[in-house]
Amino acid sequence: MTHDVVVIGGGPCGATAAHDLARQGHKVAMIDKAGRIKPCGGAVPPRLIRDFDIPDTQIVAKIDTARMISPTGRRVDIPIEDGYVGMVDREHFDEFLRVRAAGAGADHRTGTFLRVDRDGDDPVVVYRDKATGAETRIATRLVIGADGARSGVARADVPGGEAIPYVIAYHEIIAAPGKTGEYDPARCDVIYDGAISPDFYGWVFPHGKSASVGMGTGRDGVDLKEATRALREASGLTECETIRREGAPIPLKPLKRWDNGRDVVLAGDAAGVVAPSSGEGIYYAMVGGRVAALACEKVLATGQAKHLRLARKLFMKDHKAVFRVLGAMQNAYYRSDDRRERFVTLCHDIDVQRLTFEAYMNKELVKARPWAHIRIGAKNLAHLMGLIPATGLTATPPSGGATHPAE
Template identity: 75%
Template sequence: MIYDAIVVGGGPSGATAAEDLARSGHTVAMIDRAGRIKPCGGAIPPRLIQDFFIPDEQLVAKITTARMISPTKRKVDIPIENGFVGMVDREHFDEFLRDRAALAGADRLTGTFTKITRDDAGTHVHYRDKAKGDEKVLTGKIVIGADGARSNVARAEVEGGDKIPYVIAYHEIIESPGPRGDYHPDRCDVIYDGSISPDFYGWVFPHGHSASVGMGSLVKDVDLKRATAALRVASGLDDCKTIRKEGAPIPLKPLDRWDNGRDVVLAGDAAGVVAPSSGEGIYYAMVGGRVAATAAAACLQSGRVKDLQLARKLFMREHKQVFKVLGAMQNAYYKSDERRERFVTLCHDIDVQRLTFEAYMNKKLVKARPLAHIKIGIKNLAHLTGIVSATRA
């Protein structure tokens, strides 16, 4: 059998691409390494829930407040107006998406990608079958690489795919005791503290009966497990039972190219689509899977390999500016504890809170309040130049 598309990776990106292509009538195979769970806070915005038809039973918690914590332990609580942020547990959410792709008609296979070869018969994807341990081969017309931040497909097939920068994220899923100490099951805590992460942040995110406690860093000598242990102590969760521990790379920047100009297109973490500053990845991964499926379908219909470029073009058309703004914010405020202190102070501003969450919930930069943008710009400049105190709102 020659598949229209072979999807390598069954996370949110790969599963979305496989489902979209299968629903549009294409023959699809999806190869996934079963059992791998990516470390992730698990937050998904309302737009993801709506655009990708996520049922309510997949939400393990509904968050109504976000708390920013500065290096000096100052706390800023930001209410989530007119809605909530949904929380999912990747162990179950990813499996739900893979099952849905299979129900749509994708052939689901369990194994580890090894290589791509080509001959007159087509493009061949080699993988090692998990159950039998032997190598198997699939033949297809298009390959979608959705195999994570250190993508083997990207490394082998796409220019620049072996040079993507990333942070290492680590978290522990623990049993959640309900409200205690500084922990509350209806609130996400984001900790901006160089003693936890010198270049990123730590988090404590409720998952209903469990919670995700973790952090990320690009600095190689940071002890991720020690920093996470400190987070648990600070939140009063150090004595909670640990359910599982996970670590993985998270990309920092979208690749300049997502296709090989022939028969491969990348999606999700493999293409580098994690939002700067926030590290948000689930929504952008699923959008990445959708645009990869759109590009693959266009290429299959037209026979023009340049149509594979549509994936990156469609994604950047809608999200480039958001990534640019978030990248500038990370570069400005994550460099030192003094800058992180100023960032948390800036979050006191009601306009900052509203515009930030409107952008997060709807995935668009809000343009309806120009005076608010001017006010925020002035405050931002004042903090970056040190005109105002780091502890003044």
């Protein structure tokens, strides 16, 4: 039997697309590798929890403070006002989403995607079944490529799909203690230090009984494991049990094209939709899965492949401005330790703190306080021109906590 849509990938993006399509009564198959857990800090904003109906049982920790740490060790604690940042463990969160998609009627298959063949007008997805090892074929009308930053679907079927810029992320999931040393189970720490990452950042994110400690970089020659060891030592987490280690590419720029104009559309990491500067991806992956599903529904209803373009159009309508601002921030502040020091200094500013987390919680740029935007813009220019000392403010004593201000 021919499926309406085959979704390649069962992470938050693919599982969301499969769930949405199955709920609309479409015949959907979801193909996913078993056992793969993406390295991820696990932060999710309240809007994700609300928009995608995530039960509280999936939230392993609720964070009320973000701490920025500069190359010189200066700390800025940013309280999260009127809310919290939820933390999920990808090992369990992704499986929850896959099970929910299957419960809605999606045909969940475990295997490795090989290629898309074409018999006549319709695509045929070919994958290697994990249980039997046999090549298996699924006839379908449409394909959603939600198979990550090095997407086989993108490389084979979408023009430009092989050229996604990315950083390599590595983290260690550890058995977390209670509050000890520099570690606070109610606070996320983000470390801007060229000794940890010359072009991105390091993190220590609590996950309830466990914690994610890691970093990312796009530079060759950086010892990711040594940098993570240094993060653990600085936080007093050296002796904690290591539960698992994970690494993967994290894309940093959306592709210019997400479909092949015929029968394939990309979503999530495969389309490059991880936020610059912060590396935040779970929310944008799930939105990407949802808009890809909407695009497929339109094609199935009309028979017109041109509607595959709707996925990128809908995503960029809501998030293009945020991605542009975050990209500019990364280009401006991540290039040297002097710039990183200035960035942490800027995070002292109350306007920056409030607007940052309002934007993070609601996933849109805040427009309500124009004078605050003007003040922030002026301070940005002053820092980038060197008119303000990089360490011109007093560091916060090591006691509060939080997530990355750009998320």
